[in-house]
Amino acid sequence: MSELTHSAFKQHEKTAFTLKGAPKSTELHLDEVAEAPHTPEGYESFSLVFACKDGFLEQATYTLEHPEMKEMDVFLVPISQDGDTVYYESVFNIQK
Structure with a gap:
């Protein structure tokens, strides 16, 4: 399991996360x-x-799962749409 850091997410860029409980x-x-x-x-x-x-x-907090990261609660905000694809943003400010 990884911590929720920039480098942890960067190594999983372009991979799928599953919305838990949907x-x-x-x-x-x-x-x-x-x-x-x-x-x-x-x-x-x-x-x-x-x-x-x-x-x-x-716009709400959702629980996401990824096979190589720990389960996480993420606040998602819809930011744009391109055809049938909707884009969401989540911003992290973590004290080191």
Whole structure:
């Protein structure tokens, strides 16, 4: 299991995460992992962008699973849509 850090997510970029507890199988693909440009000293700040073709999710906290990471609760915000793909962002500010 990995910690929830930029480097942990970066190694799983372009892989699928499963939404736990959804009424149907919902996969989110980790499309991008980006470091924040201005991070306060003593913090690690980064964002994740997920792509989903399994329908629209409201802005909320969801539990995600990945076979190589621990189960995690992530606050997802819809940020754009391209055809049937909806993109969601989650921002992390973690004190080191």
